[in-house]
Amino acid sequence: MRVKIIRIILFLGLLCVSLDLIYIQGIRGSFYFHQSVNNRIRVIPMEGIRGRILDCNGIVLADNRLSFNVAVIPQDIKENEKVFHYLSQVLNVKKKKLLQQYYQKKLAPFAPVVVAEDVDKRVAMILEENRFRFPGLYVQEHYRRSYNLKEIGAHILGHVGKINRIRMEKLKDYGYTPLSVVGYSGVEEYYDNYLKGQEGGQQIEVNNRGQQVRLLSIREPESGQDVQLTIDARIQQLAQESLTGRNGAIVIMDFDSGAILGMVSSPSYDPNIFVDNRLKKKISWAMTDSSSPLLNRVIQGQYPPGSIFKTIVTITGLAHKKISRHTSFNCPGYYALGRRKFRCAHVHGSQNLIQGIAHSCNVYFFNVGLLVGPDLLHKYARLLGLGQLTNVDLPAEEKGFVPSRRQRKIKNPQGWFKGDTLNYSIGQGEVLVTPLQITRLMTTIGRGGKEVQPFLIKKIGDQDIVQFSTIRIINVDPKIFDTLQEGLKEVVKDPYGTGRLLDMPDFEISGKTGTAQSIPGHEDHGWFAGYNLKGKRRISFCVFLEFGGSSYNAVVIARELLQRLRQENIL
Amino acid sequence: MRRDLGFIILLFTIIIIAIGLVCLYSASYQNVRVSHKVFYDQLVLSIAGVFLLIYLSQLDYRRFYDLAYFFYGGSVLLLILVLIGGRHALGAQRWFTVAGISFQPSELAKLTLILGLGRYFSDRRSALSVRPRDHFGVLWHDLFIPLCLTLVPMVLIFKQPDLGTALLFFGIFIFMLFASGLRYRYVLGFLFLCLSVLPFGWNIIKPYQKDRLLVFLNPNIDPLGAGYTIIQSKIAVGSGRLWGKGWLAGTQNQLNFLPERHTDFIFSVIGEEWGLFGTLILLLCYAVIIHAGLKVAEQVKDRFGMQIAVGIIGIFSLQVLINIGMVLGMCPVVGLTLPLISYGRSSFLVSLIMIGILLNLSKRRTIF
Numbered sequence: 001m002r003v004k005i006i007r008i009i010l011f012l013g014l015l016c017v018s019l020d021l022i023y024i025q026g027i028r029g030s031f032y033f034h035q036s037v038n039n040r041i042r043v044i045p046m047e048g049i050r051g052r053i054l055d056c057n058g059i060v061l062a063d064n065r066l067s068f069n070v071a072v073i074p075q076d077i078k079e080n081e082k083v084f085h086y087l088s089q090v091l092n093v094k095k096k097k098l099l100q101q102y103y104q105k106k107l108a109p110f111a112p113v114v115v116a117e118d119v120d121k122r123v124a125m126i127l128e129e130n131r132f133r134f135p136g137l138y139v140q141e142h143y144r145r146s147y148n149l150k151e152i153g154a155h156i157l158g159h160v161g162k163i164n165r166i167r168m169e170k171l172k173d174y175g176y177t178p179l180s181v182v183g184y185s186g187v188e189e190y191y192d193n194y195l196k197g198q199e200g201g202q203q204i205e206v207n208n209r210g211q212q213v214r215l216l217s218i219r220e221p222e223s224g225q226d227v228q229l230t231i232d233a234r235i236q237q238l239a240q241e242s243l244t245g246r247n248g249a250i251v252i253m254d255f256d257s258g259a260i261l262g263m264v265s266s267p268s269y270d271p272n273i274f275v276d277n278r279l280k281k282k283i284s285w286a287m288t289d290s291s292s293p294l295l296n297r298v299i300q301g302q303y304p305p306g307s308i309f310k311t312i313v314t315i316t317g318l319a320h321k322k323i324s325r326h327t328s329f330n331c332p333g334y335y336a337l338g339r340r341k342f343r344c345a346h347v348h349g350s351q352n353l354i355q356g357i358a359h360s361c362n363v364y365f366f367n368v369g370l371l372v373g374p375d376l377l378h379k380y381a382r383l384l385g386l387g388q389l390t391n392v393d394l395p396a397e398e399k400g401f402v403p404s405r406r407q408r409k410i411k412n413p414q415g416w417f418k419g420d421t422l423n424y425s426i427g428q429g430e431v432l433v434t435p436l437q438i439t440r441l442m443t444t445i446g447r448g449g450k451e452v453q454p455f456l457i458k459k460i461g462d463q464d465i466v467q468f469s470t471i472r473i474i475n476v477d478p479k480i481f482d483t484l485q486e487g488l489k490e491v492v493k494d495p496y497g498t499g500r501l502l503d504m505p506d507f508e509i510s511g512k513t514g515t516a517q518s519i520p521g522h523e524d525h526g527w528f529a530g531y532n533l534k535g536k537r538r539i540s541f542c543v544f545l546e547f548g549g550s551s552y553n554a555v556v557i558a559r560e561l562l563q564r565l566r567q568e569n570i571l
Numbered sequence: 572m573r574r575d576l577g578f579i580i581l582l583f584t585i586i587i588i589a590i591g592l593v594c595l596y597s598a599s600y601q602n603v604r605v606s607h608k609v610f611y612d613q614l615v616l617s618i619a620g621v622f623l624l625i626y627l628s629q630l631d632y633r634r635f636y637d638l639a640y641f642f643y644g645g646s647v648l649l650l651i652l653v654l655i656g657g658r659h660a661l662g663a664q665r666w667f668t669v670a671g672i673s674f675q676p677s678e679l680a681k682l683t684l685i686l687g688l689g690r691y692f693s694d695r696r697s698a699l700s701v702r703p704r705d706h707f708g709v710l711w712h713d714l715f716i717p718l719c720l721t722l723v724p725m726v727l728i729f730k731q732p733d734l735g736t737a738l739l740f741f742g743i744f745i746f747m748l749f750a751s752g753l754r755y756r757y758v759l760g761f762l763f764l765c766l767s768v769l770p771f772g773w774n775i776i777k778p779y780q781k782d783r784l785l786v787f788l789n790p791n792i793d794p795l796g797a798g799y800t801i802i803q804s805k806i807a808v809g810s811g812r813l814w815g816k817g818w819l820a821g822t823q824n825q826l827n828f829l830p831e832r833h834t835d836f837i838f839s840v841i842g843e844e845w846g847l848f849g850t851l852i853l854l855l856c857y858a859v860i861i862h863a864g865l866k867v868a869e870q871v872k873d874r875f876g877m878q879i880a881v882g883i884i885g886i887f888s889l890q891v892l893i894n895i896g897m898v899l900g901m902c903p904v905v906g907l908t909l910p911l912i913s914y915g916r917s918s919f920l921v922s923l924i925m926i927g928i929l930l931n932l933s934k935r936r937t938i939f
Contacts, residue, residue: 002750007865013892014858018851022898024809025847036843040822142577170673207603207826209805494591 029345040205040445041216043180044111044158048197049143051224053157053187055233056261060319060382062157062188070116072102072220075109075135083134085204090126092114095216100457109139111209118144118277136265145181145448148310148378151268154458155296156229156394159274175199184274187456189395191227195458198222228459230259234570239264242561247546248554250444250561251439255531255538257467258443258452260392263436265297297546299390299397300331301430306516307360307498309381309427311445313368314357316380318480320370331363335422341423342366358494359486360513361425369425374416377424378404381431381476384444385451392454400437403430418457428517438529439542442511445488446531446540448481449474487513488530501555507562508534513551523547526554532562576870581624583859584911584926590853591912594890595843597819598833605833607634609914616916620923627893627927635686635928636693636875641825643687644719649676650727665731677736680724682921684743685882692751693874711845713753714761717744734780739854739889746885747878750868767883789905800836803828804898808842808850811857815846833914835906838898860926861888867933876932883925 022033054063070087081504084102088095098115106168112131124139131138145160161170163180176182177199183189200221205213239250244267250348252262273282286293295301317323326497331348334341344362348355369377381387402426405416411426423429436454440509444451457465487509491499498513511530526548531540543558565571595613598603633735635642653667654677654914664674695713707813722745731736749758773781786798821843823829832840841849861884862919867879887910896902910917 002752003869003877004867006746006749006885007862010861010865010884010888010892012856013888014854014861015898017892017895017901018898020901021808021842021847022851023853024805024899025811025850026813029812029847032806035806036810036823036828039803039828040826090937205822205826206829213826244693288811456819483673 008423019148023095029337030497040067040207042110042204042210044202044204045177046169046200046202046219047142047179047181047223047474048199049223050145050160050181050197051195051226053195053462054228054229055153055228055236056229057232057234058228060148061153061229061231062148063148063554065146066141067144067396068121069114069119069140069142070119070127071112071114072122073112073136073138073141074106074112075209077136086130086134087115087137087254090123090222091352093118096564106481110204110206110212112138114140114141130274133276146270147275148560149233149237150270150272151388152233152240153231153263154186154268154271155265156191156231156236156263157269157271158183158188158395160184160188161274185395187227187229187276187394190335190393191460195224195227197224223381225461226459227457230254230455230458231263231456232570234568235262235565236264238262238268238564238568239561240268242557242564246548246557247291247297247437248548249301249542249544249546251298251435251542253439253441253443253454253540255446255533255540256452258440258454260454260456260460261539263296263298263456265295267291267293269293284465289394295395296502297544298330298397298435299392299394300434301544301546302398302400302434302515303544303546304429304431304518305386305427305433305438306525306527307362307426307513307525308433308441308514308529309431310357310360310365310425311488311512312381312384312443313365313372313377314353314487315384315426315476316372316376317368319380319476320372320494323353323368327354328352329364329367333359333363335363335366337418337422338517340419342419345352354487354490355494357484358490358497359514360498362492364427366422369417369421373406374403374424375420377421378402380476383476384441386433386441388433388437390434390454391438392436393456397436398434400434401430401432410545411551413488415509424530429515435542436546438527439540442529442531443540445481446510446533448478449476450493456499478518485510498551499530501552501559501563502530504526504559505564506534506566507532511564513555515551519545523549527550528554528558530558532571535566537571539571576866577628577930580860580863580867580926580930580933581628583856583863584624584923585621587853587856587860587911588620590840590856592863593818594837594844595622595833597844598819598824598837598840600819601827603827609833612916613914614917615685616772616919620920623920624927624930627924628930630875630931632876632928635879636690636847639683639686639690640681643678644920646676646680646683646790647724647727650680652676655725655838655839656674658792658862660879665733673916675915677724677728677733678915678917678921680728681736681739681886681923684721684724685747685879685886685925686931687720687766688747688877689882691720691876695751700883709753710757712747714749714757717748717751725849732777732780733906734776735893735907739886739907741888743882743886747882748915750878750881765774770872775878780790781853781903784808784903800830800904801900803830804836804839805900807839808899811843811846813847815842815844815849818844820844835894835904835908835913836898838895838909841912857888857891863933864929867929871932880932887922887925 002081006541048105049064051440052060055061072486084095084098086096102113102115128139139294147157163176163182167182168178183192198221202218203212203216205216207213210275235252239262241252243264246266248266250264253260268287275281328350330350331344333347334343348359348361351364381402389397389399440454451474455523485536491497491512492509493504499511502509509530511528514527516525526545528551529542543554545554590612595610599607599609665675665677693729720738725737725740823843824832824840829836829839841853864884868877871877871880890907890910893902893907897904908918
């Protein structure tokens with residue numbers, strides 16, 4: 001009897017165990033199976049080489065340089081102390097610091113820990129020679145970005161760096177890992193997708209101590225694609241030199257296609273500071289200097305256009321038949337609005353439209369501006385691409401700003417005054433543009449209303465990039481542009497034209513100067529934007545000097561630059 | 572019919588030993604941590620053990636009755652000696668080394684306790700029927716003295732320290748007490764008393780034992796320390812799924828994720844490599860032996876034989892249940908072996924001897 005009870009108890013126990021086995025192995029089996037797989041399989045990433053960036057002639061702007069890291073494999077080193085003592089002697093770093101770094105970075109016994117990055121070639125050789133003495137210690141070769149031309153083209157190229165958290169969250173789904181290197185700013189960022197190599201990896205099986213047991217599979221990393229730009233390194237270099245010591249920007253663009261040949265923002269910086277450990281200290285200078293070297297003034301600098309805006313006023317006046325090319329106004333040297341006098345540079349006397357443009361007569365355009373009114377100015381400025389992105393293939397472009405009465409009403413209950421219209425007509429006040437927008441505006445005018453889209457990309461890998469839908473026809477009578485072109489030509493040709501310095505043989509330059517008042521206490525901004533139709537290729541260009549005094553300085557720089565380019569047989 | 576019972580026990584014992592050898596081969600296959608030696612050791616021991624079984628089944632088991640107290644006294648002496656001069660290993664003092672072979676007296680004590688209690692209970696039988704109303708006498712003679720018989724080796728083993736085996740002794744006592752025919756009210760009353768003093772037990776166990784008990788309640792407290800074994804063994808068993816990963820192909824086992832996989836945790840190797848299929852078959856084998864063993868206890872005609880059969884089956888099944896439960900995380904890790912499978916000379920031999928006695932009983936149940 002009692003034995004029966006014992007039997008029942010024991011069999012109940014066995015039943016419990018069986019049921020638990022059925023639960024663990026039968027029902028939850030897959031869960032535990034995955035856990036056992038995770039237990040034993042690890043992936044060691046292998047970096048893919050990043051694509052290079054070339055200029056239009058194949059000169060390498062951003063290259064990969066072989067660099068040496070000192071790494072140790074934790075599972076292979078026998079005596080920590082001895083190895084790190086030796087390392088500290090060779091690298092000339094304190095042992096404590098090395099060890100601290102080592103313990104911080106150590107992830108798993110099989111994963112190499114980099115204890116010193118980008119060491120000297122000489123040090124690498126010494127370590128490699130002594131490798132047999134210290135198993136587990138080795139020199140890792142890998143590629144680092146290097147920007148061969150340093151300051152030249154820094155703003156176009158951007159730089160690379162370890163991925164940050166914001167970027168990581170955005171790019172998680174596109175095969176980026178926390179160890180990925182990504183481009184920051186410039187082409188490096190915009191074309192990161194193509195430049196970045198495909199990360200490969202080794203899948204290994206590990207035992208309970210994380211030691212590698214065998215290699216399961218390997219996926220070779222793939223190199224990224226080379227990217228070729230329309231930039232010409234020589235133009236870039238000459239333009240950079242011509243801005244030495246000044247803050248400003250120069251854009252040189254192909255007149256027919258919109259391909260950007262040169263894009264300089266001054267002061268520039270050496271992008272190597274972001275990738276080379278030895279130059280790291282300069283990052284803080286670049287970040288904090290009051291001249292903002294990291295700012296790409298061509299697309300991110302927003303300035304009042306000054307007299308260049310008169311082209312817009314002209315188009316507006318002609319399009320709405322408020323003026324014709326023969327309409328004349330008298331310039332007494334100022335325009336009196338109530339008690340206030342709006343000044344002109346000189347006393348120009350009677351001026352027709354062409355003369356007005358050539359001499360950049362403010363009074364003439366005050367009159368035109370009042371005739372058309374601010375609403376139309378706003379409309380035509382927008383129509384010609386001001387206040388809007390040019391959609392050039394660079395990140396973080398700025399829009400600029402075109403004021404309007406409606407916008408003013410929202411912001412400021414005082415409303416719009418006639419004085420505002422006067423300022424508007426000469427590109428002062430609230431109007432803000434980027435040098436690239438101005439370059440495109442000049443190109444559009446020169447091409448009779450056919451707007452191009454500026455771009456930098458020429459080739460990705462072996463694939464030529466064809467720009468589609470890059471031309472937009474501005475909905476304005478082409479004859480108006482002919483008139484305006486005539487005026488712009490006179491700016492250079494007229495003996496009293498504001499751009500007369502550019503009247504050089506073998507050039508056929510048209511353009512417009514601009515002097516824009518900047519913040520109080522600073523010199524004016526100087527502009528010259530235009531196009532040259534005679535030479536190897538037709539170009540449009542823009543020279544902008546931040547606090548550069550006047551447009552005269554900009555014209556001088558433009559003249560020197562064009563002459564240099566002609567001498568170098570580029571134009 | 573009579574011979575069949577013995578034959579079934581012998582057959583399934585050999586099957587279980589074979590399963591164990593197959594698993595030990597796999598557990599020692601990589602020769603890392605667990606060396607090949609373990610397998611060959613067990614193989615030799617198994618072959619010798621089968622002969623021992625057959626020899627034991629031929630003996631007259633009444634001799635065990637005669638020598639029961641002598642064995643009991645001898646093993647208590649050994650337990651005292653091991654505390655004084657035994658070998659330290661794994662933080663405990665459990666082993667003697669005689670002529671190069673180490674030996675664990677606590678394993679032997681399991682058997683001698685069963686014999687001692689068996690003799691005591693069978694001797695008390697007549698007294699029970701004489702003065703049934705003498706409560707104090709019943710408690711004194713039928714409960715207190717056998718309890719003391721149990722507590723002496725139990726305390727000595729607890730001192731080693733070996734909580735699992737010590738508690739196992741208590742389990743033997745309960746089973747044999749129950750089988751002795753003591754009235755339910757006494758048995759149940761005693762069990763309740765034990766439960767009520769259980770909380771005080773917390774203060775006398777060692778810190779590492781406390782850790783194990785806490786970790787049993789929640790293994791994730793310390794996944795790389797005390798909880799590691801439970802988590803890894805559970806993963807191993809579960810990852811075997813229905814049909815297992817195949818012999819020698821269990822990753823948890825072969826890649827060394829399982830600690831103690833040749834001794835206490837060998838069941839996780841079976842679970843991983845043979846899946847639910849393998850584990851249920853093993854449980855079935857154990858169930859057959861337990862069933863047959865209890866049948867022997869029922870059919871044997873003298874009290875001593877019945878008592879030791881119950882004791883043997885009790886300890887056998889308790890070890891099976893606690894060991895598997897421990898691997899599955901159902902009970903705390905207390906360090907009990909899986910009988911007939913785990914590697915460990917003393918425990919393996921003692922298990923075989925116990926099965927041998929069972930075989931003997933199955934043959935001679937009509938002797939008076």
